[in-house]
Structure formats: C-alpha cells, structure tokens
Amino acid sequence: MADTVALELVSPEKLLMSEEVELAILPGSEGDLGVQPGHSPVIATVRPGTIAVFKGNTVEKRIFVAGGFLEITPERCTVLAETAIAVEDIDQTAAKQEIADLQDDVKVAKDDAARAKAEAALAVAEAKLEAAVSPAYA
Amino acid sequence: MASLKDLKNRIASVQSTRRITSAMKMVAAAKLRKAQINAEAARPYAERMERMLGSLASGSKGENAPKLLAGTGKDDTHLIVLVSSDRGLCGGFNGNLARDVRNRIDSLTAAGKTVKLIIIGRKGVTLLKRDHADKIVATYEELSKPEPSFEGASEVCEKITDMFEAGEFDVCTLIYNKFVSALTQEVTPLQLIPFASEETGEAAEAGAGDAQYEYEPEEEAILEALLPKNLSVQAFRAMLESFASEQGARMTAMDNATRNAGDMINKLSITYNRTRQAQITSELIEIISGAEAL
Numbered sequence: 515m516a517d518t519v520a521l522e523l524v525s526p527e528k529l530l531m532s533e534e535v536e537l538a539i540l541p542g543s544e545g546d547l548g549v550q551p552g553h554s555p556v557i558a559t560v561r562p563g564t565i566a567v568f569k570g571n572t573v574e575k576r577i578f579v580a581g582g583f584l585e586i587t588p589e590r591c592t593v594l595a596e597t598a599i600a601v602e603d604i605d606q607t608a609a610k611q612e613i614a615d616l617q618d619d620v621k622v623a624k625d626d627a628a629r630a631k632a633e634a635a636l637a638v639a640e641a642k643l644e645a646a647v648s649p650a651y652a
Numbered sequence: 653m654a655s656l657k658d659l660k661n662r663i664a665s666v667q668s669t670r671r672i673t674s675a676m677k678m679v680a681a682a683k684l685r686k687a688q689i690n691a692e693a694a695r696p697y698a699e700r701m702e703r704m705l706g707s708l709a710s711g712s713k714g715e716n717a718p719k720l721l722a723g724t725g726k727d728d729t730h731l732i733v734l735v736s737s738d739r740g741l742c743g744g745f746n747g748n749l750a751r752d753v754r755n756r757i758d759s760l761t762a763a764g765k766t767v768k769l770i771i772i773g774r775k776g777v778t779l780l781k782r783d784h785a786d787k788i789v790a791t792y793e794e795l796s797k798p799e800p801s802f803e804g805a806s807e808v809c810e811k812i813t814d815m816f817e818a819g820e821f822d823v824c825t826l827i828y829n830k831f832v833s834a835l836t837q838e839v840t841p842l843q844l845i846p847f848a849s850e851e852t853g854e855a856a857e858a859g860a861g862d863a864q865y866e867y868e869p870e871e872e873a874i875l876e877a878l879l880p881k882n883l884s885v886q887a888f889r890a891m892l893e894s895f896a897s898e899q900g901a902r903m904t905a906m907d908n909a910t911r912n913a914g915d916m917i918n919k920l921s922i923t924y925n926r927t928r929q930a931q932i933t934s935e936l937i938e939i940i941s942g943a944e945a946l
Contacts, residue, residue: 522696522700524696524697524700525697525802526694526697526698526802526884526885526888527690527693527694527697527802528693528694528696528697529693529696529697542868543868543869544868544869547868554866555864555865555866556865556866556867556868557704557707557708557865557866557867557868557874558867558868558869558874559868559869559873559874559877583701583704583874583877583878583881585700585703585704585865592700594697594700594701594704596802
C-alpha cells in the first residue's frame with residue numbers, strides 16, 4: 515500500500531491544491547476526520563474550519579475552508595470547498611471587522627431567512643478568526 | 653456620381669470602422685483565451701461533484717428522494733433559464749439563442765404548458781421582451797462582468813430554488829451557447845430540475861461498483877446540501893461556456909467585419925481613382941477644345 519494519499523482541494527473556479535500527503539485532518543461537520551492512506555470510503559459535509567496537512571509529526575500546512583463537501587477513498591481525498599485560504603494569509607484585523615459587521619447584520623435582519631443567512635456568514639467569519647488566532651494542532 | 657470629396661469622406665469613415673472592428677477582434681481573442689482557461693479550470697470541481705452526486709443518487713431513488721432530484725412528478729409549468737450576453741456585436745450569438753427559445757416556448761404552449769422565463773444578459777431581454785414580456789419573471793444583467801463568477805451563478809440559483817420550493821414550476825431547463833470552437837457555438841438545453849442526466853446514470857453504476865461509502869451526516873442530509881450546490885455549479889459552468897462562446901462569436905463577427913471593411917475600402921478607392929481620372933480627362937478635353945476654337 516502506498517504511504518501517501520492524494521489530497522485535492524477544489525473550488526468552483528479552479529483546482530487549488532493537489533498533492534500527496536501522509537496525513538491530513540479535515541473538519542467534517544460531525545467531527546474532525548484524520549485521513550491516511552487506506553481510509554474507508556466516506557462522503558461528508560465540511561464545517562468552516564482548518565485543514566491541517568501533516569508531514570511526519572508536524573503540521574506542514576494549514577488551510578481554512580468555509581464549508582463544502584469531502585469525498586474520501588482509500589487512494590485519494592477530495593475536498594470541494596467554496597472558499598479556501600491559507601491560515602497564515604488571514605488578515606486578523608479584517609476578520610474582526612467582518613465579524614463586527616456581520617453582528618450588526620444579524621441585529622438588523624428583517625426576517626428569519628435574512629437572519630439565518632447573516633448568522634451562517636457570521637459563523638464562518640468567527641471560525642476564520644479562530645483559525646488564525648489559535649492554529650489547529652499546534 | 654458622388655463627388656470626389658464625398659468619396660474621400662466615405663473612405664475615411666470605413667477606414668476608422670475597420671480600425672475599431674479589428675481592435676475589437678483582438679480584444680475578443682484575448683478574452684477568449686482567458687475564458688477558455690477559466691472554463692477549463694472550473695472543470696475539476698464540476699467533475700468531482702458529479703461523481704459524488706452520482707454515488708449519492710444511486711443510493712436514494714426511493715420515494716423520500718429530495719424533490720430537486722426527483723421533481724414534482726408533474727410537468728405543467730416549465731421554467732426556461734436563458735444565458736445570453738450583455739453586449740452585442742457578436743454575430744448570431746444571441747439571435748440563435750432567442751430563436752431556439754421562441755420555438756421552445758411555442759411548442760410548449762401548443763402542448764398546453766405554462767412557460768416562465770429567467771433571462772441572464774441584457775441582449776436576451778431585449779430580444780424576448782417584445783413577444784414574451786408576460787413570461788419573464790426575472791432578469792440579470794452584468795453578471796458576467798468582468799468575467800463569470802460563482803457568486804453570480806449562486807445568486808441566480810437561489811432564485812430558482814426559491815421558486816421551486818414555492819411550487820412555481822415543475823421543470824427547469826437552462827439554455828446556453830455551448831463552446832464548440834472559436835468559430836462555432838451550439839445552442840444547448842440542459843435540464844436542471846429534476847436532476848436527470850445520462851451521465852448520472854453511468855456514474856451511479858460506476859459508483860455502485862466501487863466500495864460502499866459511509867455518509868456523515870446521513871445520505872439525505874448531504875444530498876439536500878449538495879443538490880442546490882450542484883445547481884449553482886451547473887449554472888456556473890453554463891455561464892463560463894456561454895462567455896467563451898460569446899468571445900468566440902464576437903471574434904468571428906469582428907473578423908468578418910474587418911475583412912468586409914477592407915473590401916469596401918478597395919472598391920471605394922477604385923471608384924475614387926476612376927472619378928479623379930475622369931475629372932482630369934474632362935478638364936483636359938475642355939482646355940484642348942478651348943484652344944482649338946481660337
């Protein structure tokens with residue numbers, strides 16, 4: 515059995531990342547999923563959070579995703595994400611500002627649909643800041 | 653016969669037209685290259701989503717399958733989503749689309765169905781406003797500016813899903829220009845709702861052959877999240893294709909226009925030269941006959 519698994523990160527606009535990794539931890543909506551070669555096939559939804567790519571025992575790369583879907587087979591792991599950004603590229607002040615703006619949006623939302631939408635966006639923004647402030651698996 | 657001065661003006665004006673059309677051709681060629689790259693870059697996502705959807709759909713064909721997948725079971729009201737361009741000067745690009753949509757509307761109405769229209773792109777609105785204004789429920793302009801974005805596609809799809817959930821239509825078809833080559837586009841219908849493409853059938857079979865997937869959360873929950881997303885992906889893909897087709901069509905149209913302008917300049921120059929020669933000859937004859945009379 516190969517000792518690496520092909521990790522692919524795809525956004526609607528383009529293929530963001532495609533490389534062989536030893537271990538990656540993905541934020542599934544019902545808990546984190548550690549992916550190593552030979553993982554049993556899974557299809558799951560992704561919550562806003564950090565994808566951690568491991569090399570040996572240390573994290574080589576952290577990528578923030580704002581939700582999406584993932585498909586795991588023994589040989590590969592595909593993440594369909596709408597937005598993905600490297601954790602070190604997150605602008606913390608901008609993220610804080612975004613949270614403040616969205617909190618206002620939630621307050622002034624006129625109906626339930628608008629409020630739900632704003633709250634979902636707020637959850638993403640908070641997860642983004644969280645990912646930047648306290649990196650996962652440090 | 654036109655005077656020399658008139659001819660000169662005509663030549664000048666055709667020349668400046670040619671300059672514009674050839675510039676537009678070059679701009680379209682550059683945009684076309686970019687649009688093609690974009691369309692290619694978007695392919696992996698759509699392919700993978702199709703694969704996931706295929707393996708999911710094979711598992712839930714029963715009665716509790718989501719409506720987006722199975723449809724409402726009727727086909728009384730049809731929603732047609734038309735992807736046209738915002739700008740003109742691209743040959744038969746929008747005309748062909750509009751003709752196809754008109755035929756489709758006619759045959760559907762003849763069969764006693766109700767038709768509703770969503771139009772993306774200003775040109776499509778202009779072309780269909782006269783005959784079918786009562787059928788248009790929504791229009792989107794400048795969505796593909798400067799280039800098609802996924803957000804734009806999602807916006808349209810949100811509207812479609814809202815309408816579907818409100819039971820405003822039963823079948824949804826997207827009509828766009830498929831990019832075949834820079835010279836040819838093909839008006840292509842794509843059925844969005846209910847989701848039923850042959851590719852899914854094949855993918856589903858292939859998926860069934862593969863190892864069985866585990867689902868987290870349950871299949872239905874994933875499917876419910878995945879289907880609207882798939883809608884946006886399909887629409888986005890259509891928009892990208894349409895954008896590439898538009899640039900290709902414009903490039904061809906402008907190339908023809910440039911060539912025509914060149915021909916016209918040649919013809920006008922010949923007329924100009926002949927007229928000038930005739931004038932000179934007649935002046936000479938006047939002088940000579942004047943001298944002879946003395």
